[in-house]
Amino acid sequence: MATAATATPSTPKERDWTKPSAMAIPKEGFFTPKQGRYGPIYPQTPACHGFTIIAKIKPGREDAIRAYGKTIEKAIADLPDALATLKLHYLRWVLFDIGKDTYFMYQGIFDTDFDKYTEDAVALFTKYGVNTVFENLDGFPEDWKTNVPAFVKFVREHQCPSFLEYGEYPYVSADEIKKALKLKAAFADMLDLMQ
């Protein structure tokens, strides 16, 4: 069990982005159970919030899942803020084999704890047809659109918590990064205008 000193700093002042930080996480994925709306919630780490869902795909569905990468690519090209609700930094989708089976890994790094925006995520998945990916996974609840608890249960059962997370600029949100870059650009413009 990790000591309390390594748990998520409770105030923004303690989250020093100038100081790279690593966090070792207990096997269950959290330090002390904290109740969220749909069960225990996972802590924010120096690498923000996130999950890694690993699930076996139904036989013969690999191509359908791969093809869906293109669909997401186009959706974002057409509507860049399509996934804004999820407060994402990164998504990584990976397919890999273990023996004769193929597995899908959905890794997302984001700024909110998943429990808070679960229904919003389900609504987005419906809107952009991410279901076509999930429905290719073994054991995914067929009534997931109307049965949020069943959806959450699937995610939790297939979530593999990290045991180490590292942040070069810990606890910084995507919004703060974008604001900093905008500020930099604005300063550059200002300096140009002063020439």
Next chain:
Amino acid sequence: MSVLQQSHRISQDLTKRTDQPASLDFDDIQHFLMSRPPARAARYEFLSFRSGVGGRAWLTGLIDKVGTAGAVGSSLLDARWVTVGFTWNGLQTLGVAEASLANFPEEFRQGMAARAGVLGTTGANHPDHWVGGLASPNLHAIVVLFARDVAERERCRGEHERYVAHCGGVEVLSSLDLEAIPPFDYAHEHFGYRDRLSQPVIEGTGMEPTPGSGPPIKPGEFFLGYPDEEGPAAALPQPEILSRNGSYVAYLRMQEHVGAFRDFLRAHGETPEQQELIAAKLMGRWRSGAPLVLAPDKDDPKLGADSQRSNDFNYAKMDPHGYGCPLGAHIRRMNPRDTAANMNRRKMIRRGGTYGPPLPEGVPDDGIERGIAAFVGCASLVRQFEFAMNVWTNDPNFHELGNERDPIFGTQDGTFDMTIPKRPIRKKIIGLPAFTTIRGGAYFFLPGIKALRYLGSLSDGV
């Protein structure tokens, strides 16, 4: 004050539906969430059943007094409106079968007190400090009486007291009397904010949303068994006769610390005008009801009183940085309008009123408890009410604010701040005091009339 300010605005309609508008069963649905009777007084009684048979006898004798949505307003002689609801423990005690009890939603089964961690009701707001037996597993039912005036309330109080004594199987754990506070020409709470400014309009009721409020909301967001904003009616707890036309309500008794609130305004504003501005920044509206987005610099009481204009605004386009209405202001949290996703699935209907005597201006706090005792009605406590508490009210990082909670309604202990965006440099209030304390709460199921009869007909050991 709007305990949970809601409007009927549609921000993003994620799933278009083609279903026909559902026909609402007005004669079966309790009036409570459907219409707001013209009541100036109310009484809530929190009950415990000594036995199933005692509870059923009490209920059976009361059913004909429960107001239906169809009956409200049908007679000018209406003077009192009765509503009945049950906790999960209450349904169990009445004799609902275990298999049926098990398919009610998890959060309702646990009850509000057990969900304190989710709701953020910690510290002084924790159920350990609640009054009136509301955190007790022995809380089984609530009977809500809205009355035209205090005299009618008192008549009904006496009548119910005699009825309970006659029934014998029911114990009144606690009760709360409510009265509107003067001046009576508009609804407001003890801090002086105009209330009831925005409520969702339910599709099928014939009500027209006010401008800026978006189209009516599907009835399944409030009543079980109807299409909701996602599509056709969701699965009902079984048996259907028990759940159809029912709703869940979250009850909250919230004490308002009027003395502390006024001290705070004086400490942060040298002139009465500055104090009014601080009060407006906390709420997002002037106390007159005028929204800061439309009246950022100066109060506009005519705007506040004009329901055709007082909700006709958004945030993303009209006030993206919060120079008018701060990002963390109460109404911007409780109804983020076009700055949150999936808004139509977070709508709630508020009912309730003020309790305790008003504190006259210029008088130090007298220590008497006063506040708001309100209900939030919805079809899913976890998706609607608990989301609003967990995210909008008490998530310190809502809107990337970092260390803030709802300045009026959130759990405050002096460690959270309030940012007021302002050019050139924002104003930040460090260590906001608590202006309110949650003194109790509970989750109730409000069954339809047929369901009440079904409950009355049960027997022990089914």
